[in-house]
Amino acid sequence: MSRPRKDPRMERAAHLVPGGARPRFDLAATPATSGRLRRDPRAEERLALVPGTLRRRLDRSQRAPAVSVVAVAAPVEAEAAPRRVVIAEPAFLVALVPDAPGGRLSAHDRQLFGAARLLADAGGGAVLALVDGSSEELGAAGADRVLALPITGYDPEAKALALNAALAALDLRHVLFPESAEGGDLARRLAALSGEPFFAGAESLSPKAVTRAARGRRVEQRRAPPRLLSLAIDAIAPHAGSLHEALPVEFAFPETTGGALLSAEFIPADPARVSLAEADFVVSAGNGVSDLDTFRMLVAALGGTPGASRMLCDAGLMPRAAQVGASGTVLEARGYFALGIAGAPQHLQGVARCEHVIAVNTDLHAAMIERAGLAIVADAQKVMPALLRLLGEEGAP
């Protein structure tokens, strides 16, 4: 935030009453215009006051913000459409190859756009997105140009050959990849194919320097950004604030012949066999569950991966591999369904990265109830058969 600088001499001169032998100042007169409007803290407080409480309580977050004109003016500015940026004559191109699983940009892909904008905006360059299929969200993500790659199905070698042709012909200054399974594989294929210098897993990036960990994370390597880069996850903030045009670009890719890959077939995960660290949805039992047969049937019916708290594993009722928590497995799951688990701090550490938590527990004040998105204060032993019955009724017709 920048404020106009206060100039006391100017202010004094504004109060000067003209005429008369001696200089006279009328300090009560309001100065003409200072650019900054006055805040009225008392009025703001009156608005923030929560009515109907015995003790005086202020709630500054929930209500319409303050009275002052400045504060009213700011949201209007923010709500305006994002600034549209058109780069007609780019000085150079920064290309990026997002993973875009299922045609949608992942969080890592958006961070990649942030990094590409950082490199491009430093010298008037443009960001070129090399994607499999066209997408609506590329302009808002920060792409100035979009080039569709002629790839169908899983064929990384053909994709690398197409990228190599584009790299040679389009004079790309940098090509950025996400350091994910697919993006990292593609980046290394392209690096081996083109012989260009490659910087794997950059952890910080600026137009002048990139850094990465090397030699078992004991050494940090640093250099100017080379032509091929792969970016570690959660290193750079995604791009926001301006809308770019995402103009389609034409490019004649060379014909590729079939590679050594004879067939590729996707096998969805089997939740019953997948390890806890990789599981997407975990159904977990704690000390509040005594009927483990019903629990296993419920896990199978919900299509989840079975987990357990330390209590059950110590008692030998569930295998040690199923233990969730600090001394068991730290989950990366999207959903966690806790049955009869109070939520010891060590258990909550294992659940910390789960997006959605559902808890069933008899104790209203349990930590797991507080953590859950849907919390049910009830006996898990009674809820489990009810769930099974309901699933059975739904499956029957």
Place this chain on the structure above:
Amino acid sequence: MRIALLLSAGRHRVSGRPAPVPVELQALRLAADLAQTHGGQSGGTVTGLHAGPEIGPLTDALGHGLGHLVHLRMPAEADPAPALTAALEAGGYDLILAGRSGQGGEDTGLLPYTLARALGRPILADAAALAPGAEAGTLSVEQALGRGARRRLVVRLPALVTVHPAAPAPLPFAFAGLRRGQVEMREAAPSAPAPHEVEERPYRPRPKLIAKAAAGASAAERLKAATVAASGGGKLLVDPAPEEAAREILAHLRALGLIAPR
């Protein structure tokens, strides 16, 4: 079937002492299982290859089921790619296995790709299981994707495959295997040191992004993104009937897309 396994000079994750890389021992297990089941009449052989100044504790791989280990001795700063390419070409291997990313060098994971390029062989990444293909001379590779999903790829041999940590655990260490195994030392032809254009400093951990709000967002949005995810702030039902609780749970799970819609 002749299988080569690339071993790198790893360091222990906690103590920092020289040790074999775990994922390479997992690759060894995949290779040993494949050689045993798909050996053919002659029986499969697995050969370990290491290029570097010292073999050190890599001999432990012999105890984990490796029969023969070849050490290509070269200075620490030399580029291992030419020596390994020559050794792999001379060996006539059907399958070359490597870890996801070797250790001891720059840890870029680029070496298997440059070797595949130099040998003119296809490369597949992130294998979690290997099996002989339906046709002779093919290999079926289960590639590990995120969240326990797999992709089954069939590739024509000879090929180079890198192994994912989701592969089965290494074979247990057996001291007799270590005594039985042979280490062969060869002097590698001198090669130019790898070009080194990076500046190196002691490692300093960088802060990771925490808030999920975008860069242009206001401070209030960033605060919201940082705090809302941690606190549940969700729905609370106190003592509902079990049927009602079950209905709520299923509706919630369906809304989140965690179970299939009805």
